[in-house]
Amino acid sequence: MSDLLRILENEFQIIAISFLIFVYILRIVWLFRFKSSKEKTYPEGNAKAGIAYSMLNVAMPWTMETTRKKHFFYIQFVLFHLGVTLAIGATFIIPYWPHLFEIKAIVWIFQFIVGVAFIVGLFRLYRRLADASIRLISSWDDYFSLILMILYFAVAFLAIPINYQRSEWPLILFFALTAFFLIYVPFSKIGHYLYYPFTRFFLGRTMGHRGVFAKKKKNRSTEGL
Amino acid sequence: MSEKIKNKRIKIEDITNLPLELESQKKASQEKIGSVSEGKLKLYNQQKKNVDRFRELLSEKITRQLASSMVACVHCGMCAESCHYSLTRPDDPKMTPVYKADQIRRIFKKHIDWTGRVFPKWVKARSPVDDQDLNHLKNIVFGTCSACRRCTFNCPMGVETALLIRFARGILTDLGIVPEGVFNVSRDQWETGNQMAVTEEDYLDTLDWMKEELQEELDIPDIDIPIDKEDCDFMYTINPREIKFDPRSISHAAKIFHFAGEKWTMPKWGWDQTNFGLFSGDDRLGAYVAKNVYEAAVRLRAKRIVISECGHGYRSTRWEGYNWAEYDQNIPTESVILTLMRYIQKGMIKVDPAKNPEPVTFHDSCNLARSGDLLEAPRWVLDKVCTDYREMFPNRRENFCCTGGGGLLSMAEYRPLRLEVAKVKAEQLEATGAKLVCTICHNCVDGLTDLIKHYKLDMKVVQILELVSNSMVIRMP
Numbered sequence: 253m254s255d256l257l258r259i260l261e262n263e264f265q266i267i268a269i270s271f272l273i274f275v276y277i278l279r280i281v282w283l284f285r286f287k288s289s290k291e292k293t294y295p296e297g298n299a300k301a302g303i304a305y306s307m308l309n310v311a312m313p314w315t316m317e318t319t320r321k322k323h324f325f326y327i328q329f330v331l332f333h334l335g336v337t338l339a340i341g342a343t344f345i346i347p348y349w350p351h352l353f354e355i356k357a358i359v360w361i362f363q364f365i366v367g368v369a370f371i372v373g374l375f376r377l378y379r380r381l382a383d384a385s386i387r388l389i390s391s392w393d394d395y396f397s398l399i400l401m402i403l404y405f406a407v408a409f410l411a412i413p414i415n416y417q418r419s420e421w422p423l424i425l426f427f428a429l430t431a432f433f434l435i436y437v438p439f440s441k442i443g444h445y446l447y448y449p450f451t452r453f454f455l456g457r458t459m460g461h462r463g464v465f466a467k468k469k470k471n472r473s474t475e476g477l
Numbered sequence: 478m479s480e481k482i483k484n485k486r487i488k489i490e491d492i493t494n495l496p497l498e499l500e501s502q503k504k505a506s507q508e509k510i511g512s513v514s515e516g517k518l519k520l521y522n523q524q525k526k527n528v529d530r531f532r533e534l535l536s537e538k539i540t541r542q543l544a545s546s547m548v549a550c551v552h553c554g555m556c557a558e559s560c561h562y563s564l565t566r567p568d569d570p571k572m573t574p575v576y577k578a579d580q581i582r583r584i585f586k587k588h589i590d591w592t593g594r595v596f597p598k599w600v601k602a603r604s605p606v607d608d609q610d611l612n613h614l615k616n617i618v619f620g621t622c623s624a625c626r627r628c629t630f631n632c633p634m635g636v637e638t639a640l641l642i643r644f645a646r647g648i649l650t651d652l653g654i655v656p657e658g659v660f661n662v663s664r665d666q667w668e669t670g671n672q673m674a675v676t677e678e679d680y681l682d683t684l685d686w687m688k689e690e691l692q693e694e695l696d697i698p699d700i701d702i703p704i705d706k707e708d709c710d711f712m713y714t715i716n717p718r719e720i721k722f723d724p725r726s727i728s729h730a731a732k733i734f735h736f737a738g739e740k741w742t743m744p745k746w747g748w749d750q751t752n753f754g755l756f757s758g759d760d761r762l763g764a765y766v767a768k769n770v771y772e773a774a775v776r777l778r779a780k781r782i783v784i785s786e787c788g789h790g791y792r793s794t795r796w797e798g799y800n801w802a803e804y805d806q807n808i809p810t811e812s813v814i815l816t817l818m819r820y821i822q823k824g825m826i827k828v829d830p831a832k833n834p835e836p837v838t839f840h841d842s843c844n845l846a847r848s849g850d851l852l853e854a855p856r857w858v859l860d861k862v863c864t865d866y867r868e869m870f871p872n873r874r875e876n877f878c879c880t881g882g883g884g885l886l887s888m889a890e891y892r893p894l895r896l897e898v899a900k901v902k903a904e905q906l907e908a909t910g911a912k913l914v915c916t917i918c919h920n921c922v923d924g925l926t927d928l929i930k931h932y933k934l935d936m937k938v939v940q941i942l943e944l945v946s947n948s949m950v951i952r953m954p
Contacts, residue, residue, distance in 0.1 A: 282591075283548075286541040292799040293806045296850060310633055317875050318558045318631040325555070329633070385563070385570035386554045389579055391601040393592070394552050439592045444634065447549035451635040454542040462796060463850040464874070 257420050260427040261347040268434035275438040276446060283450060295461050302460010306452045328372045335369020336401070338362050339408040343430045346414060346423070353414050362412045370405035373398060397442045404429050487894045489571055493616045495890050497521065497608075498657040505664060512667035517761065518660075521653030528605050532588050534648045539589070543644055546637045547585045550575060556638060559631035561877050562621060565898040572621065572898075574628035578638045580617050581645040608654070615654050618645045620891040624756075624883035625843040630874055642883075647758025655757065658887035662753045663762055670769055671749035673717035683720045684743065687728040695732065695951070702731045705777060706742035711816070712779035713743050714750035714770055714794065716787045716919040723919070729946035730785065730813065736951065737825040741783075747773025750784045751919075752793035755844075756884025760801045767798025774808060782810040786940050788842030788918035789882070792849050812845070814854045814917055817945050821861050827950040828862050836865040837939070838911035840925060841876035842918035855917050858941055862948035867909045877902050879916070881924020896931045899924075903932035913939050 291299075313319035319326040342362060345352050353359050377398050380386050407429055410422035437443045459465035502520045505513050512518040521527075539547075556574040557563040563572040570576065579601070586593030586602035593602030605611050626639040649655055650663070665674040681704065688702045703709070713734075719726045734741050747769035754763025774782050784791050795810045820826045839859055845851040852873045859866050869876065880899040885891055906914055906929070914925055914936050925938045 279591075283541060283544060286539055286544045288541045289800060290803070292802075292804060293796055294809065306635060309635070316631050316633070317871065318555045319633070322555075322558065383554065384568070385557055385573045385576070386552070388570040389552050389554070389573070389575050391552075391599065393600045441551050444549055444551045447545050448634060450541075450545035451549045451637070454545060455629065455635040455637065462848070464847065 253416055254420055254424075257416075257424050257427070260424060260431070264431050265343065265347070265427065265434070268431040272434040272438060276443075279438060279443075279446060283447075291457075291461060293461070295463075297460050297463030297466060299457045299460040302458070302465035303453055303456035305460065305466040306456025307449065309452065310448075328375065331365065331368050332372045332376070332401075335366045335372070335405055338365050339369075339404060340430075342366075342408055342412050343427070346411070346426075350414055353412060359413050363409055366405050366408045366412065370402060370409065373402035373405055377402065393440050397440050400429075400433070400436075401442070404433065484897045484900065485893070486566075487897050489566075489569055489621075489894075492620050492891060492894050493571075493613055495616050495620070497612045497615070497654060498890075501657050501660050501664070502653060505660075510664065510668060512664060517667050517765075518664055519651050519653045523608065527608050527611055527652050527654070530652060531605065531611060531648055532584070534651055535584060536589060538644065538648065539585070542637065543640060544585075544589075546578075546641055547582050548590060549634045550578065550582065550636050551634060553633065556628035556632055556636075559627045561623075561625075561627075561880060561901040562894075562898045565900050574622070574638045577617055577622050578636070578641045580614055581641055611649065611652065611654050614645060615649050615656070618642050618649070619656050619659065619884075619888060620894065622883060623843070623878045623880060623885055623895075625878035626847040627843070627875070627878070630847060643755075643758045645758070646756070647760065650757045650759045656888040656890060658889060659753075659757050659884060662884070662887050663757050663759065666749070666753050666762060666766055670746065670766070671717040672751055672753050673721050675717050675720045677745065680720055680748070681745070683724050684727065687724050687731065691728045691731055696953075697735070700731065700735050702727065703742040705745045706740075708740075708778045709742040709780070710740045711742075711781040711783045712774045712777055713741055713783050713785065713813075714748050714773075714790075715743070715785045716751050716790055717749055718751075718919045718923075719785065723922075726785065726919075726940060726942050729942040732946055733817065733820065733826060733942065733949070736949065737820045742777060742779065744770075744773035744777060747771075747776075750790040750794045751787055752790065752798060753884065754801065755789050755793045755797060756887075763793060763798060764802035764804075767794060768802045768804060770794055770798070771802070771804055771807075779808065781808055783813050783816050784810065785813050786917040786919060786942060788844035788849075788920055790919075791851070792844035795849065812849075812851055812854075812917070814851060814858060814941060817858050817941065818854050821858065821945075826945075827952075828945065828948040829950050830862055830864045830948060832948045833863040833944050834865065835863075835913050836867055836909075836911040837863045837913040837915050837944070838867045838869045838906070838909040839872070840869065840879060840906075840914050840916040840921055841873055842916060842921050843876070843878050843882050845917060846874050846876055851917070855915075855941055858945065859915060862941075862944050865911075867911050869905055869909050869914075871905075877905055879918075879921040879924030880928060881920055886920060886923050886927075892927075896928060899928040899931065903928055903934060906936060907932075907934055911936065913937055915939050915941055915944060917941050 313326045380390055407426045411426035560574050566572045583603045586600055587597050587604045593600050622642045624639040624642050628638045662672050666672040684702045691700050752763050752766045784794050791812050799806050880895050885895050922938050929936050
């Protein structure tokens with residue numbers, strides 16, 4: 253392993269991830285600086301149950317009309333994000349638990365899912381370019397982030413087998429891209445996962461309090477009256 | 478749906494380029510009406526730096542909930558599949574909820590968010606340049622969205638697009654950059670305490686008239702519509718539309734309450750449960766109107782507030798109003814649907830479904846279904862009072878707006894687009910084969926009636942009080 257790759261896999265990643273955490277903390281502090289609203293009404297439901305329901309909404313495609321009707325879109329979403337998870341996982345496995353990738357089956361599973369995520373990424377790019385309504389709302393950041401992800405999946409696909417002997421370049425590229433991601437993500441749309449708990453929390457709290465989210469006893473409103 | 482009508486396709490520029498009409502504002506200024514001189518109702522002032530003020534208000538008013546919805550959108554476009562505007566006009570990219578929300582989001586990004594402040598072009602951050610841009614924004618947020626919240630429920634991120642639209646409306650209302658209808662209704666509600674400028678004399682006369690009619694019809698001389706009676710079981714609040722155009726709904730309610738043996742009253746002041754603050758985004762107006770109701774209940778020592786059939790009125794009075802007014806809820810507040818359900822459950826009134834034999838379907842009002850959770854109670858009641866109930870699809874939280882929501886019925890200039898996009902609703906209605914569409918919202922009554930007429934559907938709109946009243950089995954002593 254060259255010194256360049258060793259530094260990229262270790263020190264460079266630690267610096268980049270520290271930067272990401274630092275910016276995320278700033279970002280959360282920034283969000284908390286906006287005033288919050290207080291609930292003054294009697295509850296009809298349970299805010300905590302609503303929050304839990306809202307947070308898990310993404311794993312319950314049957315609860316949303318769009319995901320219920322558009323199976324293909326939902327499957328794409330799952331595979332794309334699974335690909336992201338595995339690619340990120342690989343950035344830890346390669347430097348710290350490389351023996352895991354000595355098991356061929358694990359390498360194949362990782363490569364298969366990351367490869368599918370790559371294809372989904374291409375499809376998403378096509379959709380973003382071909383659909384006039386998506387094109388109209390898309391910013392440079394939307395395109396750049398998506399292209400970056402597609403590139404990342406491709407590089408991860410090549411890097412996962414960890415073949416130093418043949419060529420280090422896939423690994424160098426993979427870790428260079430990872431570091432770039434860690435620095436760029438907090439300023440781009442890719443950082444949406446940081447906001448997901450916030451939007452879902454607020455929606456779940458309101459709707460749970462009102463009894464709109466989460467199942468409840470039938471006709472509860474007339475009980476005890 | 479059968480092609481009964483060919484919709485004339487509206488050019489979206491004809492909507493978004495509509496000018497700012499100021500006739501009513503000029504009149505209000507000349508007449509020096511109280512709400513204007515007290516600074517409650519804002520007028521447009523061309524001489525002021527409105528764009529700068531818009532930016533200031535954006536920073537002042539934004540909450541954590543709204544800020545997270547500003548930053549969380551990933552531009553996936555899923556919301557387009559849920560909006561009746563974009564479903565009816567799929568080839569019009571400016572009809573998607575995300576495009577509409579982006580018009581306020583881009584200003585937030587330019588002035589408040591990090592990346593947008595440093596690299597605005599990278600994330601499409603942009604500030605309005607002049608009042609013309611603000612007027613354009615007005616036409617988008619008031620004219621192309623009924624704030625039905627359907628997109629929110631279909632957003633994987635949980636972005637509250639309808640709240641962002643309301644937020645933008647509120648800032649524009651503070652600058653007087655609003656459709657004339659919004660200004661007029663807001664003025665009436667500030668000035669008279671109700672959104673249809675019903676005078677106290679008209680209010681009391683109408684109630685008196687309804688009482689006399691009811692006494693005559695039922696031949697019961699002591700049947701009453703009590704006013705300002707203290708220590709009652711509940712205080713009944715209504716929509717001013719009931720006084721102006723549909724007083725029979727009050728007599729239906731009075732008849733049912735009488736036979737249920739209720740001790741009830743209506744207040745002389747604070748009877749309007751509707752709230753235009755919800756539509757205009759003006760939280761101060763929202764607080765003022767809601768507080769009138771809450772304080773009337775305290776004054777009369779009522780044990781409960783009952784809200785007549787109204788979607789936005791229920792949402793405002795039951796939920797948002799307490800928060801706008803920062804008023805701790807101190808007594809239960811319920812929709813009359815729950816009151817009716819209780820009467821039937823407990824046998825306080827007897828009903829015979831055979832008295833309503835026509836096929837009936839139910840339209841869920843957006844504010845009740847998606848923002849208020851009144852889904853099963855109306856269905857339970859309808860099941861008891863009608864013989865042929867037919868479900869509409871999609872329904873409950875997934876129902877489509879009557880297309881008159883978000884205050885759109887008061888904005889005549891946007892009516893052509895509203896009726897064009899009502900095609901989705903018309904198809905829903907027609908597919909049920911029902912002759913009656915029941916709704917528990919006065920706003921929806923008007924919205925649905927308008928589209929039924931436009932699409933020449935063979936249906937009539939009814940409300941649940943009427944159906945319950947019709948179905949009552951009355952045994953005279």
